[in-house]
Amino acid sequence: xxxxxxxxxxxxxxxxxxxxxxxxxxxxxxxxxxxxxxxxxxxxxxxxxxxxxxxxxxxxxxxxxxxxxxxxxxxxxxxxxxxxxxxxxxxxxxxxxxxxxxxxxxxxxxxxxxxxxxxxxxxxxxxxxxxxxxxxxxxxxxxxxxxxxxxxxxxxxxxxxxxxxxxxxxxxxxxxxxxxxxxxxxxxxxxxxxxxxxxxxxxxxxxxxxxxxxxxxxxxxxxxxxxxxxxxxxxxxxxxxxxxxxxxxxxxxxxxxxxxxxxxxxxxxxxxxxxxxxxxxxxxxxxxxxxxxxxxxxxxxxxxxxxxxxxxxxxxxxxxxxxxxxxxxxxxxxxxxxxxxxxxxxxxxxxxxxxxxxxxxxxxxxxxxxxxxxx
Amino acid sequence: xxxxxxxxxxxxxxxxxxxxxxxxxxxxxxxxxxxxxxxxxxxxxxxxxxxxxxxxxxxxxxxxxxxxxxxxxxxxxxxxxxxxxxxxxxxxxxxxxxxxxxxxxxxxxxxxxxxxxxxxxxxxxxxxxxxxxxxxxxxxxxxxxxxxxxxxxxxxxxxxxxxxxxxxxxxxxxxxxxxxxxxxxxxxxxxxxxxxxxxxxxxxxxxxxxxxxxxxxxxxxxxxxxxxxxxxxxxxxxxxxxxxxxxxxxxxxxxxxxxxxxxx
Amino acid sequence: xxxxxxxxxxxxxxxxxxxxxxxxxxxxxxxxxxxxxxxxxxxxxxxxxxxxxxxxxxxxxxxxxxxxxx
Ligand SMILES: Cc1ncc(C[n+]2csc(CCOP(=O)(O)OP(=O)(O)O)c2C)c(N)n1
Ligand code: SF4
Ligand code: SF4
Ligand code: SF4
Ligand SMILES: [Mg+2]
Numbered sequence: 001x002x003x004x005x006x007x008x009x010x011x012x013x014x015x016x017x018x019x020x021x022x023x024x025x026x027x028x029x030x031x032x033x034x035x036x037x038x039x040x041x042x043x044x045x046x047x048x049x050x051x052x053x054x055x056x057x058x059x060x061x062x063x064x065x066x067x068x069x070x071x072x073x074x075x076x077x078x079x080x081x082x083x084x085x086x087x088x089x090x091x092x093x094x095x096x097x098x099x100x101x102x103x104x105x106x107x108x109x110x111x112x113x114x115x116x117x118x119x120x121x122x123x124x125x126x127x128x129x130x131x132x133x134x135x136x137x138x139x140x141x142x143x144x145x146x147x148x149x150x151x152x153x154x155x156x157x158x159x160x161x162x163x164x165x166x167x168x169x170x171x172x173x174x175x176x177x178x179x180x181x182x183x184x185x186x187x188x189x190x191x192x193x194x195x196x197x198x199x200x201x202x203x204x205x206x207x208x209x210x211x212x213x214x215x216x217x218x219x220x221x222x223x224x225x226x227x228x229x230x231x232x233x234x235x236x237x238x239x240x241x242x243x244x245x246x247x248x249x250x251x252x253x254x255x256x257x258x259x260x261x262x263x264x265x266x267x268x269x270x271x272x273x274x275x276x277x278x279x280x281x282x283x284x285x286x287x288x289x290x291x292x293x294x295x296x297x298x299x300x301x302x303x304x305x306x307x308x309x310x311x312x313x314x315x316x317x318x319x320x321x322x323x324x325x326x327x328x329x330x331x332x333x334x335x336x337x338x339x340x341x342x343x344x345x346x347x348x349x350x351x352x353x354x355x356x357x358x359x360x361x362x363x364x365x366x367x368x369x370x371x372x373x374x375x
Numbered sequence: 376x377x378x379x380x381x382x383x384x385x386x387x388x389x390x391x392x393x394x395x396x397x398x399x400x401x402x403x404x405x406x407x408x409x410x411x412x413x414x415x416x417x418x419x420x421x422x423x424x425x426x427x428x429x430x431x432x433x434x435x436x437x438x439x440x441x442x443x444x445x446x447x448x449x450x451x452x453x454x455x456x457x458x459x460x461x462x463x464x465x466x467x468x469x470x471x472x473x474x475x476x477x478x479x480x481x482x483x484x485x486x487x488x489x490x491x492x493x494x495x496x497x498x499x500x501x502x503x504x505x506x507x508x509x510x511x512x513x514x515x516x517x518x519x520x521x522x523x524x525x526x527x528x529x530x531x532x533x534x535x536x537x538x539x540x541x542x543x544x545x546x547x548x549x550x551x552x553x554x555x556x557x558x559x560x561x562x563x564x565x566x567x568x569x570x571x572x573x574x575x576x577x578x579x580x581x582x583x584x585x586x587x588x589x590x591x592x593x594x595x596x597x598x599x600x601x602x603x604x605x606x607x608x609x610x611x612x613x614x615x616x617x618x619x620x621x622x623x624x625x626x627x628x629x630x631x632x633x634x635x636x637x638x639x
Numbered sequence: 640x641x642x643x644x645x646x647x648x649x650x651x652x653x654x655x656x657x658x659x660x661x662x663x664x665x666x667x668x669x670x671x672x673x674x675x676x677x678x679x680x681x682x683x684x685x686x687x688x689x690x691x692x693x694x695x696x697x698x699x700x701x702x703x704x705x706x707x708x709x
Contacts, residue, residue, distance in 0.1 A: 025455055027447075051454045056480040060447035063440065067420070067451025070438060071459070075451075093441050217436040217452060218459045220415040224431050226439035235385065235431065236439075386654050387698055393658035397697025405694075547664075549694040575658075588663025591695060 004184040010145045010174040011036035011078075013181055014104050015044060017152030018076045020187050023102070024050035025073040027064035029057055029083060032116045033172040034106040037078035058083035062090035062103070069099045070225065072216035074156055078104035080172075081123055082113060084130070091165055092131035095250060097225045098204075098212055100159035100166075100192055104152070107171040107331075109358045118358030119172040121280060121331040125338075127167045128309050136251050138166040138261060139309040141279040142174060146181035151306070157190035158261065162253055163211050169308060171331075173281045173360060195221060204246075205232040210253035254310050263306040264319050268294065272301025274375060275323035277340055279305040281360060282329050288363035293370070305336075313343045320344075325375050329353040329361050351375060376405045380414065382434050389428060393587020395572025398546040399493050400429040402570070403462070406556035417460045420449040422474060424466035425500045425574075426493030443473030446481045449488045460560060463490040467508040468498045471527055475507065478567075482536035485564045485626055491556065492529060492567065495574035503577025514581040533567040534622045540566035541622040546573070547594035548618065555620060564626035571598070571616065645706045646686040650678065655700040661692035 008016070015037050018026075026041040028034075038054065045052035051068070055061040058079055065075035079087065084105045094101050107123045109115035127139045138158050142148040148170060155166040195201055195213045203214045203223045215221030228236035229243040237243075254261060265283075267290060269275060274293070276286040283304040293300035303319055316339075320326065326348050328337040337352040344350055353369050355361050369375075381404070390396050407417060419430035423442035430437035440448045445463045453461040463470075470478055470492045481488065497515050498504040504517040508529060512521040533541045540562040544552040552570060559566035573579055573590035584590050601619025604612055648669070657678045662670045667685040670692065672678060678700075686703060693701045 025451070027451065053450070053454060055447065056476055059444065060450075060477055060480070063444045063447035064451035064454075066440075067438070067448035067453075068455035069451075070448075071452045071455035073455045089441055090444065093444075217418050217438070218416055218456050222415070222434055222436055224437050224439070226431065227441060228439065381699060387656070390697065392656035393660055394697055397699065398660075398695055401694060401696075401699065546695070549691075586659055586663070588659045591660050592663050 005180040013149035014152045015040040017149035021153040021156035022074045023076045025068035025075045027053040027061045028077045031080045031083045033175045034078040058086040062087040066099045081110045088131040093227045094165045095135040096227045098163040102155045104168045106175040124335040145179035160192040202232040203234045265304040267302040269301040269321040272323045273299045274325045276302045289366035325349045380404045391576045393575045399570045402552045420445045421464040422469035424469045426466040446477035461488045467494040468506040471507045479536035482538040489559045490567045497578040499574045529569045530621045539564035542620045543569040545571040545594040646688045649702045651700040654698045664691040664695045
């Protein structure tokens with residue numbers, strides 16, 4: 001297919017990527033810097049035969065997309081920190097009932113109302129640990145407008161495939177950035193598997209994939225959904241063995257498929273003696289810094305987390321090469337670095353680099369950091 | 376009532392002896408039966424509470440959601456598949472406290488769902504605390520000296536928020552209840568039925584309402600049909616709960632509400 | 640003279656919780672809660688088939704059907 005380059009804003013790319021992946025139901029509540037997604041969806045959903053709902057709050061938004069998902073739609077909601085906080089109970093519910101949903105969180109400065117128009121990467125750990133109880137989500141992190149399009153598509157596909165919430169973790173800068181993107185990229189679309197046999201139907205019975213084939217409501221299978229611990233029948237139980245098996249399966253259905261889910265982008269890791277580990281918008285500054293360091297003869301490399309969660313220590317270790325120094329720049333007080341330290345312990349020098357004033361980390365700042373810290 | 380509407384393998388239910396939830400559920404199943412709805416196209420959605428366990432005893436698609444969140448889930452289901460009859464089962468706490476915001480907005484939007492409030496005047500599941508529907512001066516575990524607050528009148532609240540159908544009934548008056556459930560379910564637009572039931576274990580015991588049987592039959596004494604109440608003086612109605620249909624108006628499309636027809 | 644209708648009451652012991660609601664709502668004193676606090680059918684012959692007990696049993700434990708003698 002020939003290239004089709006279109007100028008788009010990050011938020012628009014999310015909306016169009018979602019539509020390309022088959023999203024036909026959007027429910028949301030306006031919040032900077034994600035509001036354009038709701039505005040675009042309000043216009044686009046009716047055009048593609050979908051439904052747009054402006055809900056009364058973010059709790060209603062996530063619950064409405066869970067309901068629409070149960071009824072068979074591919075669904076999206078978009079928000080930012082304060083709204084994402086309100087969605088947490090619903091996120092855990094979607095994990096428990098295994099409803100495919102996609103949430104776009106465009107990070108702004110927090111905590112609380114923070115600075116609504118300023119960028120941060122302060123929600124990283126909230127994507128992983130925001131809701132109570134042991135649970136697992138997939139978190140993807142775009143670093144460009146084009147990748148916002150691609151990863152939103154991928155998020156919808158992964159949600160359907162694994163019947164699990166997927167979070168696209170963007171930020172204020174990418175949301176509002178305008179860049180040309182290629183929309184002719186192949187659009188592989190994945191649909192959830194559905195049961196065929198009514199006789200003996202057990203919604204939460206799984207095969208070797210560990211992903212249940214739950215019927216869409218209204219199709220005659222008469223499913224019971226509950227956020228209570230449930231066995232294969234979908235009915236509540238207080239049996240500890242069933243509970244253990246359920247929570248293990250929720251983990252294993254993702255962790256048995258890490259090759260499919262986890263993506264890193266690496267740059268000259270092989271011979272690097274100093275390696276940057278970053279995600280999202282920060283990786284763009286890193287990329288230029290690596291270029292500059294290399295041009296001055298320094299063996300620098302980069303690993304960018306396209307998939308942030310599941311986070312697999314072994315894969316990170318393998319992808320990291322032999323660099324003795326690992327620098328972790330991020331727009332928070334140190335979240336990704338906790339994971340990196342967990343992977344490497346004392347075997348490498350892991351150095352946090354944090355910026356929390358609402359601005360981006362520039363390549364120059366990275367270079368002077370390296371100089372000042374004698375790295 | 377069609378026995379195959381119940382998942383008999385899941386009975387007996389978890390409710391206390393004499394709990395009113397089973398009576399409301401029975402009436403709801405009877406209403407669905409009498410309306411001859413296709414059981415494959417009925418979805419019951421509930422929140423959290425004793426009452427919210429009701430849908431899982433039915434043989435329909437059923438969704439037990441989070442505390443207070445049944446209405447947005449039901450909204451999502453209904454908009455995703457308008458062919459379905461979507462009925463919300465909620466408690467007085469679930470529907471009017473934690474879920475109160477969703478209730479008024481669903482009423483305002485006039486989404487075509489039916490909300491059945493299993494109203495036992497307290498939080499049964501957590502041990503009999505006060506709810507927004509607990510009458511003033513009543514004793515609950517969180518109002519040991521009597522409730523100082525005034526309760527919502529749920530029917531008026533729904534009506535004020537724009538519900539196009541709102542009714543109240545009580546579990547003693549089963550035929551009345553079934554009748555109004557049927558009207559609510561067939562109503563095109565948002566409908567609410569405040570179904571007054573008993574929690575003998577907490578509200579009944581704390582407020583000396585007698586046995587479960589007495590709690591059921593005493594509804595005759597403190598409930599008044601709307602048609603009768605209209606002929607009574609305010610003094611005669613002190614302490615009485617009026618049952619019947621309070622709102623039944625045609626669904627308002629944006630056009631009939633005066634919004635511009637064409638929005639390019 | 641029209642024959643008096645007769646009704647068959649079925650009571651599901653496994654579902655009944657002996658709450659006494661059927662006793663309270665039956666107009667014909669067909670049931671009682673006995674000395675052992677158990678639901679008992681004492682005057683089945685007096686049943687008029689009004690369904691009050693069926694509709695008010697919270698545990699779906701009762702059915703009352705007319706017996707058709709041909
Ligand atoms: C977010 C949240 N807060 C609190 C609870 C605890 N909780 C469970 S049920 C309930 C109240 C139920 O009362 P009501 O809705 O009247 O139902 P009932 O049990 O009386 O039928 C509460 C507070 C919860 N499950 N979730
Ligand atoms: S606590 Fe009250 S509402 Fe809950 S099951 Fe018992 S009687 Fe019913
Ligand atoms: S009303 Fe039902 S549960 Fe209660 S005693 Fe009678 S048969 Fe048993
Ligand atoms: S049908 Fe009526 S008369 Fe017969 S047992 Fe039941 S309540 Fe009593
Ligand atoms: Mg209650």
